[in-house]
Amino acid sequence: MTAGSATPPRTLTRAPGTGPGPGLRRRIAAFSPGTYLIMGVLVVLTIYPMVWMLLGSFKSLGEFYTNIWGLPQVWRWSNFSLAWNDVQLGQKFINSIIATLGTLILTLPLCSMAGYAFARVDFPLRRYIYYFVLAGIMIPFGVTAVPVLTTEVSLGLFDTRLGLILVYAAQNLPFGIFLMYSFFQSIPGELEEAALIDGCNRFKAFLRIVLPLAKPGLATLLIFTGTSVWNEYLMASVLIHQPNLETLPLGLVNFTTAHSTNYPELFAALSIVTAPVVLLYLVAQRQFISGLTAGALKG
Numbered sequence: 001m002t003a004g005s006a007t008p009p010r011t012l013t014r015a016p017g018t019g020p021g022p023g024l025r026r027r028i029a030a031f032s033p034g035t036y037l038i039m040g041v042l043v044v045l046t047i048y049p050m051v052w053m054l055l056g057s058f059k060s061l062g063e064f065y066t067n068i069w070g071l072p073q074v075w076r077w078s079n080f081s082l083a084w085n086d087v088q089l090g091q092k093f094i095n096s097i098i099a100t101l102g103t104l105i106l107t108l109p110l111c112s113m114a115g116y117a118f119a120r121v122d123f124p125l126r127r128y129i130y131y132f133v134l135a136g137i138m139i140p141f142g143v144t145a146v147p148v149l150t151t152e153v154s155l156g157l158f159d160t161r162l163g164l165i166l167v168y169a170a171q172n173l174p175f176g177i178f179l180m181y182s183f184f185q186s187i188p189g190e191l192e193e194a195a196l197i198d199g200c201n202r203f204k205a206f207l208r209i210v211l212p213l214a215k216p217g218l219a220t221l222l223i224f225t226g227t228s229v230w231n232e233y234l235m236a237s238v239l240i241h242q243p244n245l246e247t248l249p250l251g252l253v254n255f256t257t258a259h260s261t262n263y264p265e266l267f268a269a270l271s272i273v274t275a276p277v278v279l280l281y282l283v284a285q286r287q288f289i290s291g292l293t294a295g296a297l298k299g
Helices: 022-030 033-056 061-066 078-087 089-120 126-138 141-155 161-185 189-197 202-213 215-230 234-239 248-258 263-293
Strands: none
Touching (some): 061 263, 078 089, 078 263, 089 126, 089 161, 089 202, 089 215, 089 263, 126 161, 141 161, 161 234, 189 202, 234 248, 248 263
């Protein structure tokens, strides 16, 4: 090659007659027009009821029946204040927040440690104890209502926030342990073994190595447990009778009975109650999706 000459840039071209690889062709075929149509229908079926509820909460009672599908002609923000005062949502919001946070404070560490023990620690009867815990997933909550009520009364926990929190935590432990157990199994054991070789004991390796890698699983557990407690009605109706201790589902049921035909005000109350759950998912959606795709639900 002489001085001043330049080598022309090489362009990567596919040989004539060859197309994309089989893996790429499968991925392209997976997103066919039919797939997008099905996904669009599912999105509409999921989102439109919430949009319709929100739009209905801004209408007057007469406009709701005459213009049930359209946009409000006059946006009535007063429906939200009326719903807040009629349902006494302030106190019920506090009660639901206390019940949800109290349950999460108990559930997250217990499920994490138990799931880690079942996944990593070899102890006698480990498999049988794990199956016994999983049996709690198959027991309907309604079947346990009477025994739980009897136990709460005998322990002096009936009609108390603590009694409700303990019941919620016990109900969510089996699924939470299964979730975290499956997620810990998907984490490579070599990382933990390296920490043990470097001098960490089992608990330090769990806190410093394994638990930070389990953040997507914890976010998934937080969303599942938080939404189940926030929306739970059956056990709350059995264990809570004082009006000042009622959670949001109890207040909404009582409000629905008294205002069964006032849909704008009812929809306003439902929108207020639904907003925290939607915000929780929006805040933790990246970790939640990562937890699902990383094998958090693989047994």
